[in-house]
Amino acid sequence: MIKRKIILELRKHLEQPEITVIIGPRQAGKTTVMREIFQELREKQHKALWLNLDIEDDAQHLSSQSKLIRKIELELGKQKGFVFIDEIQRKEDSGVFLKGLYDMGLPYKFIVSGSGSMELKERVHESLAGRKRVFELSTVSFEEFVDYRTEYRYQHRHREFLSVDPQKMELFVEEYLQFGGYPRVILAPTLEEKLAIIQEIYQSYLERDIAFLLQVRKTHHFSQLFRLLAAQVGQMLHAAELSRTLGISLPTIQEYLWLLEKTCMIHRVTPYFRNVRKEITKSPVYYFTDLGLRNFATGVFSRELKASEKGYLFQNFVFLALYDQKSPEGRIAYWRTKQADEIDFVMEVGDRIIPCEVKYLTLKQPEIPHSMKKFFAEYSPKIGLLVNRELETTIDLDGGKLLFCRYFPSLRD
Numbered sequence: 001m002i003k004r005k006i007i008l009e010l011r012k013h014l015e016q017p018e019i020t021v022i023i024g025p026r027q028a029g030k031t032t033v034m035r036e037i038f039q040e041l042r043e044k045q046h047k048a049l050w051l052n053l054d055i056e057d058d059a060q061h062l063s064s065q066s067k068l069i070r071k072i073e074l075e076l077g078k079q080k081g082f083v084f085i086d087e088i089q090r091k092e093d094s095g096v097f098l099k100g101l102y103d104m105g106l107p108y109k110f111i112v113s114g115s116g117s118m119e120l121k122e123r124v125h126e127s128l129a130g131r132k133r134v135f136e137l138s139t140v141s142f143e144e145f146v147d148y149r150t151e152y153r154y155q156h157r158h159r160e161f162l163s164v165d166p167q168k169m170e171l172f173v174e175e176y177l178q179f180g181g182y183p184r185v186i187l188a189p190t191l192e193e194k195l196a197i198i199q200e201i202y203q204s205y206l207e208r209d210i211a212f213l214l215q216v217r218k219t220h221h222f223s224q225l226f227r228l229l230a231a232q233v234g235q236m237l238h239a240a241e242l243s244r245t246l247g248i249s250l251p252t253i254q255e256y257l258w259l260l261e262k263t264c265m266i267h268r269v270t271p272y273f274r275n276v277r278k279e280i281t282k283s284p285v286y287y288f289t290d291l292g293l294r295n296f297a298t299g300v301f302s303r304e305l306k307a308s309e310k311g312y313l314f315q316n317f318v319f320l321a322l323y324d325q326k327s328p329e330g331r332i333a334y335w336r337t338k339q340a341d342e343i344d345f346v347m348e349v350g351d352r353i354i355p356c357e358v359k360y361l362t363l364k365q366p367e368i369p370h371s372m373k374k375f376f377a378e379y380s381p382k383i384g385l386l387v388n389r390e391l392e393t394t395i396d397l398d399g400g401k402l403l404f405c406r407y408f409p410s411l412r413d
Contacts, residue, residue, distance in 0.1 A: 002148045002183055004033055006137050011037065013133060014082070014109060019098055021088075021128070022113035024137035025264045025289055026209060027201050029183045030113040031086055033137060037111070038084050047081035053090035062091055065100050072108060082109045089114035095128055102131045115209055115263060138264065139181035139290045141324050142317065143408075146172055148186070158408055170389075173407060177313050178305055180292025191302060198296045209263055221248050225256050229266065229286055230297035234312040234319075234344075236283040236336075257286075264289055267323065272333035272346040272353075274379070285334055287319045314360040315344055318387050318409055322347060322356065325411045341371040349411055356385040356409060363391040366404060376400055385409050 006022075010033065013020050022030050031052075041048045049072060051058040061071040062085070072083055088094050098110065140148075147155050149172055154161035162169045179185050179194055182201060188194045206219045214222070224246050229237070239257065243250045260266045269285045288294035291313060295301040300309060322332055322345060330349055336342040345356040355375045372384060376398040384402045391404040 001032075001036075002029075002140055002144060002186065003152070004029060004137070004144060005141070006135055007033060007036065010111075010135060011040075013135075014041075014111075016133070017109070019102055019128060019132040020109075020111040021132050021134045022111070022137055023115070023134060023264065024113075025139060026115050026205055027182060027184060028137050028139045028264075030137050032183070034084055034086060034111060034113055038082075041082055047076040047079070048084065049075045049081065050084045050086070052086040054087045059090070062097075065097065065104075068101070069104075069106070072106075076108070078107065080107050080109075082111065085110065085112040087114050088112040099128055099131060102128070136264070138320075138324075139292075140183055140186060141181065142173075142176050142321060143324070145176055145181060145186065159406075162406060162408070169407065173317075173389075174305075177291055177310060177317060178295060178301070180290040180295070182290060182292055185292055194292075195296075195302045198292055198301055202293060202296055205263070205265070210259070213259060213263070221246065221252070222256055222259075224248075225253065226260070226265075227297045229260070230288065230294045232286075233288055233294060234285060234315045236285055238283055265293075267319070269319070269332055269334050269345075272335045272348075287316045289320075291316060291320075311360045315358045318356070318358045319345065321409055322411065335371075335375060337374075341374045343371055343375050346375075347411060352383075353379060353381050354383055354385060354411065355379075355381055356387065359386065359388045361388050361390075363388045363404065366391065366393060366395050366402075368395075368397065368402065372402065373398070376402075 010020065010022070014037070022034065024030050038048055038050055051061060051071075053059050053062060060067070062068050072081070076083075088098075091097055094114075098112065101110065143158060146158055146161070146169070150161060182198065184197045184201075185194050188197055206223060210219050210222055225242065225248070228242065228246065239250055239253050242248075243253045246253070248256075257268075261268055266286045266288055269287065271282070292301060294313075294316070295305075305313070319332070326332060326347070327349070330347065333346045333348070334342070334344060335346050335355065343355045344358045347354040347356065355372065357369055357372055369386075372386065375381070376384065380399060382400045384397065384400065385405055386402060387405045387407070387409045390406060392406050393404045395402050395404075
């Protein structure tokens with residue numbers, strides 16, 4: 001089994017009265033994580049009930065709040081217990097449904113999960129204000145992947161492993177850049193099986209989630225946009241240009257982009273600015289939640305990646321590492337000026353800003369990009385990061401420190 005870091009946070013939240021809401025992409029491992037916690041509770045002799053809205057017999061018990069309460073009382077009694085509901089997005093108006101249950105003051109702790117959809121990310125947020133905590137489970141992170149592949153011998157000591165076996169780490173990075181982090185893809189032993197699984201995930205996303213949310217059967221235009229975004233990951237995109245290229249109306253393009261975000265397929269990164277006159281402030285940049293799905297969409301999943309294809313993929317790789325460390329109130333932006341100075345990522349961490357530049361290069365000695373010098377001169381950050389494939393060192397820069405990091409950018413150091 002691939003151990004997921006989110007398990008620790010979920011265990012802690014079991015003692016809190018708020019509803020635990022787990023969202024994330026289809027097949028990212030939500031059900032597996034919930035099952036693990038469910039089994040732990042049962043082994044400790046806690047009363048727990050499991051319901052899945054994808055199962056017809058279970059779904060009938062959620063047709064109304066009174067029916068669900070009768071089912072819970074039958075299985076758990078009227079004392080403290082834990083109620084797990086998987087695929088809650090299948091329930092219409094699930095936010096209002098759960099709000100009503102919470103406000104009844106029942107002795108049950110609810111743990112629910114579902115694909116990140118409009119219902120979960122919008123109506124649930126609104127209906128359950130002050131009554132829930134949302135946990136976002138993405139596909140397996142690179143750190144979780146390395147832990148699994150090294151049989152957890154170097155857990156929390158990845159830099160130590162990197163220094164001991166840099167060649168093996170390089171192979172891990174190459175594998176992750178190509179196949180991504182879907183658990184079933186990681187566990188599949190052959191390329192043919194990996195390809196079949198990622199194809200099934202992609203088709204299931206289009207034919208179940210998107211067709212359901214858009215209330216249409218044909219998802220051709222949506223699929224076209226998905227593939228176009230995949231081909232331009234990490235690059236500034238203009239919705240009007242996408243509209244012209246695909247022959248789709250601008251409002252539809254904007255709706256599809258919004259939907260891709262809400263279903264946890266992509267992340268939108270907006271510009272960082274303090275001086276609006278000097279910096280580009282409108283066009284966002286998009287990164288994919290999973291590199292394997294991105295590669296499948298562009299047709300390179302099943303073959304060895306070319307060196308020319310890895311630059312933006314590595315940039316996406318670093319974004320995911322930074323996003324995994326981001327606090328809920330934190331922000332990741334990018335910085336580009338009309339004079340063509342650019343920084344890939346600018347993290348806002350409390351009252352600090354941390355610029356991060358990504359280079360898919362094997363640096364042997366410090367080389368300070370012109371844009372990093374400009375950013376330090378303009379904003380005076382205390383720390384900056386330059387992520388590359390070889391060099392680990394720290395140098396002084398304009399009153400601050402520039403850290404050269406090998407694969408593992410850290411906002412905690």
